[in-house]
Amino acid sequence: MVAFKLLALTTLVACVTAQNATIRYMPFGDSITEIICWRSKLWNKLQGTEWATVNFVGSGKTENNCRDAKYDRDHEGHSGFLAVNIANNKQLDGWLKTNPADVITMHLGTNDLVSGNKPVADIIRAFTTLVASMRTSNPKMKIVVAKIIPVTYTAANTQVQALNAAIGPWAQGLNTTASPIWVVDQYTGFSVSGDLRDGVHPNDSGDTKMMNVWYPALILSMMWGVLLNPDSV
Structure with a gap:
């Protein structure tokens, strides 16, 4: 039994090593994905692991x-982009056509709440449209959706909490084996007084x-793809 487990582990590691170079990872969202440094920290944490050759993709x-x-x-x-507008304007369709992905992390909804005053139900509806776009681009898309970080504005942060509470049940309803959705919690443990530079970012x-929350979910999503779809992540 021990020998079998060692052989299985060796085979898995070899499979991961062979496959990870083809994995295309898209960090997707608003300014909390664009004008930040968690992407740099995440890329550096992947270095020295079997996932070092994962290809970050996107137009930015x-x-x-x-x-x-x-x-x-x-x-x-x-x-400045709103989830509702990205969905209604079908912008993700074009972005994925230009830069196809196998794995996506999504942190989205802050602008909808802070500046757009969009109802939580509209944001969740937009998320459903965005997931459909992801799966149209790649039926085996692995999707990691964040409960978003807090903001310092009290009224907006109350809505952030409401959106975050809705994300779990929403994701569960759309989850599939081929294209799973993992929900990660970027809100809990994030300090508005100590971890924000301007009330939002x-x-x-x-x-x-944020990097430390993304990292294990990203590894799990890539591993899931290798295990279930060894020929095509």
């Missing part, structure tokens, strides 16, 4: 003064906290 190349010349800057973060400690 924003560096945001992270003082890091090495990391893969490709992303699909768009400052993470500072360095906030970037580190």
Whole structure:
């Protein structure tokens, strides 16, 4: 039994090593995906692991003064964009056509609540449209959706909490084996006084906290793809 487990583990590691170079990962969202440094921190944490060759994809190349010349800057973060508008305008369809992905992380909804005054139900409806776009682009898309970080504005943060509470049941209703949705909690443990630089965007400690939440979910999503679909992540 021990020998079998060792053989299985060896086979899995070999499979992961062979497959991970083909994995295309899209960080998707608004300015909390674009003008931040958690992408740099995430890329650096992947280095030295079997996932070091994962390809970040997207039309954006924003560096945001992270003082890091090495990391893969490709992303699909768009400052000021609303989830509702991205969905209604079918913008993700075009972005994925230009930059196909196998795995997506999504942190979206802040602008809908802070500046757009959109109802939570409309945002959740937009999320459903965005997931449909992801799966149309790639029926085996692995999707990681965040309960979004807090903001300092009390009224908006109450709505952030309401959106976050709705995300879990929504994701469960859309989850499939071929294209799973994992929900990660970027809200809990994130300090509005210590982890934000301007009331909305993470500072360095906030970037580190966000990276540490994304990292295990990203690894799980990539591993899931290798295990279930060894020929096509």
